[in-house]
Amino acid sequence: MIPRPKPERFRLRRTMMFMNAQKPGLIKDAYIYGCDSIMLDLEDAVAENQKDAARFSLYHALKTIDYGDTEVIVRINGLDTPHWQEDIRVCVAGGADGIRIAKCESAQDVLTVEQAVEEAEKEFGVEVGRTLLMAALESPKGILNAYEICSASDRMFGVAISGGDFRKCMQTSPQHDGVDMLFARGQMLLAARAAGIQCFDTVFTNLDDQEGFEAEVLQNKAMGFDGKSLINPKQIRFVHQVFAPTEKEVIQAEKIVRAIRENAEKGLGVFTVDGKMIDIAFLPGAERTLKLARACGMYEGDLV
Amino acid sequence: MEILKPAIAGTLESSDAQVTVEPGEGGIELSLTSSVMNQYGRQIKATVLETLERLDVSSARVTVVDKGALDCTLKARVECAVFRSCGASAANIPWGGAVR
Numbered sequence: 477m478i479p480r481p482k483p484e485r486f487r488l489r490r491t492m493m494f495m496n497a498q499k500p501g502l503i504k505d506a507y508i509y510g511c512d513s514i515m516l517d518l519e520d521a522v523a524e525n526q527k528d529a530a531r532f533s534l535y536h537a538l539k540t541i542d543y544g545d546t547e548v549i550v551r552i553n554g555l556d557t558p559h560w561q562e563d564i565r566v567c568v569a570g571g572a573d574g575i576r577i578a579k580c581e582s583a584q585d586v587l588t589v590e591q592a593v594e595e596a597e598k599e600f601g602v603e604v605g606r607t608l609l610m611a612a613l614e615s616p617k618g619i620l621n622a623y624e625i626c627s628a629s630d631r632m633f634g635v636a637i638s639g640g641d642f643r644k645c646m647q648t649s650p651q652h653d654g655v656d657m658l659f660a661r662g663q664m665l666l667a668a669r670a671a672g673i674q675c676f677d678t679v680f681t682n683l684d685d686q687e688g689f690e691a692e693v694l695q696n697k698a699m700g701f702d703g704k705s706l707i708n709p710k711q712i713r714f715v716h717q718v719f720a721p722t723e724k725e726v727i728q729a730e731k732i733v734r735a736i737r738e739n740a741e742k743g744l745g746v747f748t749v750d751g752k753m754i755d756i757a758f759l760p761g762a763e764r765t766l767k768l769a770r771a772c773g774m775y776e777g778d779l780v
Numbered sequence: 781m782e783i784l785k786p787a788i789a790g791t792l793e794s795s796d797a798q799v800t801v802e803p804g805e806g807g808i809e810l811s812l813t814s815s816v817m818n819q820y821g822r823q824i825k826a827t828v829l830e831t832l833e834r835l836d837v838s839s840a841r842v843t844v845v846d847k848g849a850l851d852c853t854l855k856a857r858v859e860c861a862v863f864r865s866c867g868a869s870a871a872n873i874p875w876g877g878a879v880r
């Protein structure tokens with residue numbers, strides 16, 4: 477039995493890789509790829525007549541395999557299926573770090589899942605509140621209700637758009653410039669930032685189109701996403717590269733954090749660093765850069 | 781648990797095992813083939829029998845075709861086959877109880 481430490485609501489989540497929970501060959505060594513989170517899938521990757529088998533396989537994987545620092549999230553079946561309640565029981569009993577709510581369309585969906593999670597935590601003697609939640613927005617209604625979904629529960633750590641289903645609803649297909657989902661991504665980012673949670677982009681499914689993949693990751697970073705869902709380990713490295721801060725950004729962030737702390741002691745609120753006006757509003761961003769830099773192995777100082 | 785009808789779980793993919801259970805005539809009759817029989821045959825057999833014992837299965841014909849599954853996979857496949865044979869695999873599984 478591998479006891480997993482209490483999940484952190486806010487941690488680094490640049491890459492979240494999907495794995496079919498029904499395939500032992502995939503889930504037994506999923507941690508070796510170095511993604512920040514793995515997403516064990518009970519939903520679309522598992523055939524309808526294998527949902528039961530996938531849960532047994534998931535339970536023992538969660539209890540037996542040491543995933544180390546890799547976060548373990550489980551995607552459960554939709555609330556319109558007969559599977560989601562047993563999915564929640566097995567996630568909680570096995571000690572998954574978090575649950576991804578598929579096809580989430582309202583705050584009520586989050587609350588329904590939260591209630592079942594709490595019941596399961598009590599049933600299996602797990603600390604109430606331990607299991608985190610995230611929502612996948614897959615429909616126009618989900619996007620329109622993004623803010624109420626993001627702010628529905630203290631367990632919510634993030635929100636993600638699911639491109640396949642969403643594009644189908646919108647009668648569009650993936651475009652190189654991302655125009656097909658530009659508004660939806662923007663709306664979801666606004667909602668996530670307003671609610672103070674993380675925001676993740678959808679998978680890029682054409683593994684032969686490396687150029688298209690890279691363009692999408694760069695756009696994700698520019699738009700302000702925290703990370704991206706992935707379907708193949710070969711996609712991890714590029715996302716980590718793009719989401720890593722530059723050396724110049726790290727040096728600048730270090731200077732800002734130091735200056736804000738020193739000047740606060742002197743009673744100074746606003747001042748300049750390298751000719752740029754700096755005040756307390758720059759602190760969270762600079763600290764975030766340093767945390768990211770530490771995760772990427774670029775910073776070993778003690779400011780964060 | 782009583783094996784009521786034949787049931788099967790798992791696949792023949794690498795790192796998996798396919799487990800079939802059928803009603804027995806008293807006692808456990810285990811037939812095992814494995815791609816790693818020489819190295820792990822005894823360990824696999826022990827894991828299958830322990831799992832059946834935990835589920836309180838005392839009479840069954842069990843066929844395991846192992847393709848190099850880890851212990852945790854073997855357990856999962858045996859349990860799933862047994863619960864399927866009782867028509868009880870879809871909900872209210874005793875996670876952490878008989879299944880552990």
